[in-house]
Amino acid sequence: MANTTKKKQGKKADRSVFFAARASTPKAAGLTDGDQDGDGGNDTVPLQYSPGPQNLPVTQDFLQNCLEDMSTKILTSLQSTLKELRRDVQELEDRMTHVEQKMEDQTAAHNDVADQVQHMQQQLEYTQRKVMDLEDRSRRQNLRLRGIPEEVKQPDLHAFLIGYFKELAPDLPAEVLLLDRYHRVQKPTFLPQDTPRDVLTHLHYFLVKEALLQATRGGRDLPQKYKHIKLFTDLSAATLQKRKEFKDVTEALRQNNVQYRWGYPIRLLIRRNGTVTTANTPEEGRRLLRTWNIPVNPVGKNMAAPAMLSPEWKRTKK
Template sequence: MPSTGDEEENLPLVWQKIEQSIIRSIDVRFNEFGDKLDNLIAGQQILEERIGGVENKAVNHEQRIKVMETSLEELRQQNKTLRSKLSDLEGRSRRNNLKIVGIPEGEEKGRPTDFVSHLIPKLFGAEHFDKPLAVDMAHRSLQPKPPDGSKPRTIIAKIHSLQDKEKIIRLGRQRTVEYGGRRIFIFPDYTAEVMEQRRSFKEIQQTLREKNIQHSLRFPARLHVHHQGQVKAFSSPAEAKNFVEKEL
């Protein structure tokens, strides 16, 4: 058995080895921690760069969206203006048109323009027309020809003179007209938009008729009211109604 003295002499050496082992272990752990910390810092920097890039893109997208919204609003306004002009042009191109409803298919015998120019004086009386009625063109509506016995297609005719066209409309409102024993209807050929605008004045026109006040609905939808030697023009039913309630 070794002596106690030898053990005491070897004890500092043992503690030294333990100390060195602990120090090496700590160094390894610190090195590992340092590596992980470096990796974390590097990852943080990459993340910050990516976030910065995303923020820059977001700012860029916001600017582009604002530009697109401004452009879209401009396009909306341009579209609104163009639609208004298109509607006006279409309405004016139809201004002299008539729609004749109820004429049996084939009566025009392939010459619709000549047919309409002779039809109108026959329906209303030649005494209302001091010269032959000039018709620029006429045709059936563009639907397929219906089977025999079905409702005939409408005839659309462009009257050369606006004055003659208005006269025909006026005569059509004053009397019932027939062709071959069948009732015939004649209407202006307005666009759907113009028709809607004109229908909006229906109530106020009824009021004016009940009050026996002279008035007229001018193209496309402008109400003229004769009052105390003057003519008042209204572009909206609300304006006309307000005038009638206050002044008439």
């Protein structure tokens, strides 16, 4: 019985030691500075220890205060960040407004320039046509003959030309076949070396020139020495260049057996189904061909005025 009592007392003592309250200071716990360092040396730093409240209850008010304090700090930080963002956004908005205004001004200026360029192109084309017409009028009684051999020298040209014209248009009276001037002209560089130079002659009467040109379309059988001669209207270089712009139109007309002839200053007179239609520009000729369901392949580049621009946004009022 006594032994049993001693065992119970020993167990109680062990429990009391295990559940004993911890000392509030290191010294009370039996620890020295050296023990705290763990190296047992003398060069130790004294520990700063402040005892906290014992058994502090974690209440709802305490948590609420912590949450409110944290919310206040977060809100303050967010407000500061948002203020900086608003300032940056306002700066960007001001810059974008300035850029949009500049773009709008540049668009208006570009459209003014494009309008002026288009007007100047029309004026330039009109002036060029007038100059070409004046130059062609000074050549309107000229004829260009190609294929006359170089053996026919200058003193013999008059007799050769009169003989050719009489064979070409025998109905013309001899008294109207008057040649004011006749001479050879410089040969283009792209022609072969053995190609004879063209002969340019100025007839006294315009109607005689037209009659000779009309006679070349009759298919008259000429003597051998005249068969290889070709007759052309004498035109300025600018007029010939303008006529080249109609090349795709004239080729399409020839392929479809549609008759045409050239008018002045630069226009195409097309005869189809008994009706004569005028094309003043290559684009007008292409539109006519498309209307008649005639295929055409445009060639060359069309020099158009700059296109008008329009802003890609609309300014809104705030």
